[in-house]
Amino acid sequence: xxxxxxxxxxxxCILGMTAGCGEKKTDTDKTEKTAEEFVxxxxxxxxxxxxxxxxxxxxxxxxxxxLEVEESPKTEVTDEDVDSSIHYALLNQYTQVxxxxxxxxxxxxxxxxDYTGYMxxxxxxGGSATGANLLIGSGSFISGFEDGLIxxxxxxxxxxxxxxxxxxxxxxxxxxxxxFKVKINKISQAPExxxxxxxxxxxxxxxxxxxxxxxxxxxxxxxxxxxxxxKSDLFSLVVNSTEFKDYPEDLLKDTKKKxxxxxxxxxxxxxxxxxxxxxxxxxxxxEDEDKALTEQAQNYLKQNLVVQGILNAEGIxxxxxxxxxxxxxxxxxxxxxxxATMESYYSDKTVIKESVLWNRACDVLMLTATxxxxxxETGDK
Numbered sequence: 061x062x063x064x065x066x067x068x069x070x071x072x073c074i075l076g077m078t079a080g081c082g083e084k085k086t087d088t089d090k091t092e093k094t095a096e097e098f099v100x101x102x103x104x105x106x107x108x109x110x111x112x113x114x115x116x117x118x119x120x121x122x123x124x125x126x127l128e129v130e131e132s133p134k135t136e137v138t139d140e141d142v143d144s145s146i147h148y149a150l151l152n153q154y155t156q157v158x159x160x161x162x163x164x165x166x167x168x169x170x171x172x173x174d175y176t177g178y179m180x181x182x183x184x185x186g187g188s189a190t191g192a193n194l195l196i197g198s199g200s201f202i203s204g205f206e207d208g209l210i211x212x213x214x215x216x217x218x219x220x221x222x223x224x225x226x227x228x229x230x231x232x233x234x235x236x237x238x239x240f241k242v243k244i245n246k247i248s249q250a251p252e253x254x255x256x257x258x259x260x261x262x263x264x265x266x267x268x269x270x271x272x273x274x275x276x277x278x279x280x281x282x283x284x285x286x287x288x289x290x291k292s293d294l295f296s297l298v299v300n301s302t303e304f305k306d307y308p309e310d311l312l313k314d315t316k317k318k319x320x321x322x323x324x325x326x327x328x329x330x331x332x333x334x335x336x337x338x339x340x341x342x343x344x345x346x347e348d349e350d351k352a353l354t355e356q357a358q359n360y361l362k363q364n365l366v367v368q369g370i371l372n373a374e375g376i377x378x379x380x381x382x383x384x385x386x387x388x389x390x391x392x393x394x395x396x397x398x399x400a401t402m403e404s405y406y407s408d409k410t411v412i413k414e415s416v417l418w419n420r421a422c423d424v425l426m427l428t429a430t431x432x433x434x435x436x437e438t439g440d441k
Contacts, residue, residue: 109418130434137279157252168197174192191245220239387399
């Protein structure tokens with residue numbers, strides 16, 4: 061039983077209910093409902109992480125100044141990193157160019173194929189397709205399928221005798237020997253990186269300009285990841301040193317409900333079953349379910365309680381205008397053009413608000429923090 065509860069908790073932990081994460085829009089009606097329910101400010105016109113009369117009833121804030129953490133060195137983007145990133149983009153984000161010369165399939169080609177799968181001499185469900193595009197080397201198909209097409213030319217029909225892995229997602233195919241008959245309709249490859257291609261497909265005129273822009277973008281992303289890790293580690297120190305006395309009853313109840321709803325949505329979208337069905341399958345009792353939900357809801361509330369504690373301690377009262385400025389900063393730190401673009405990606409504005417406030421509290425921690433570089437272990441570069 062304990063193992064099943066751990067499984068439930070692990071599922072709860074990946075719901076995105078942490079700073080910088082959120083639920084991407086998938087349903088218009090749901091998004092509109094969320095927008096209607098969202099309230100940015102409290103009755104006093106302030107943006108807060110937790111709206112309670114006396115925060116001291118719930119926590120005794122731990123030390124948040126002059127903290128010290130050790131981090132791995134900052135990543136310095138190299139020209140090789142840039143070339144690799146561009147190569148990946150050419151393979152996956154842009155239209156492939158059909159190969160006109162009479163040559164065989166190579167690694168990293170994209171092939172258009174028709175294929176039919178047979179098990180015990182009969183076609184099996186889900187094992188056939190026509191006009192499918194497959195990037196060779198992507199690992200999209202079972203082991204041996206992609207490699208089996210290398211060396212064959214356009215128009216050839218190839219027979220592949222393969223075996224599904226023992227841990228394949230479809231139980232009826234696990235470990236089964238099968239045969240695929242594949243026809244290669246077309247071979248394409250990544251476009252060649254030239255000044256002409258760059259001018260036609262990007263906002264830049266030359267390869268040199270494009271590479272320089274990509275390097276700057278990658279470095280900004282690496283720097284943002286580093287800063288996010290430092291803030292996360294500093295914030296964890298504050299949480300660990302904070303005494304949690306109680307949790308606001310209404311907030312805990314609402315958070316448990318939210319956790320349960322998101323978990324149910326996750327199971328239905330990824331496994332095709334409801335949370336209730338999963339709980340029945342695993343024979344999880346109501347008591348154990350409530351314990352797991354309560355624990356995760358409390359962990360979620362700890363973040364907001366500590367954030368509000370730091371803001372209160374610093375006398376930071378955020379108006380709607382202040383919040384909008386902080387949201388713009390957070391959006392750009394997260395790799396978005398602006399706050400409006402960030403909001404277009406996520407349906408839950410509450411999560412965005414909590415992430416913005418978390419980032420503002422972490423800015424406070426950074427002011428007096430000491431960040432030391434970890435010493436490289438033997439064998440590290």
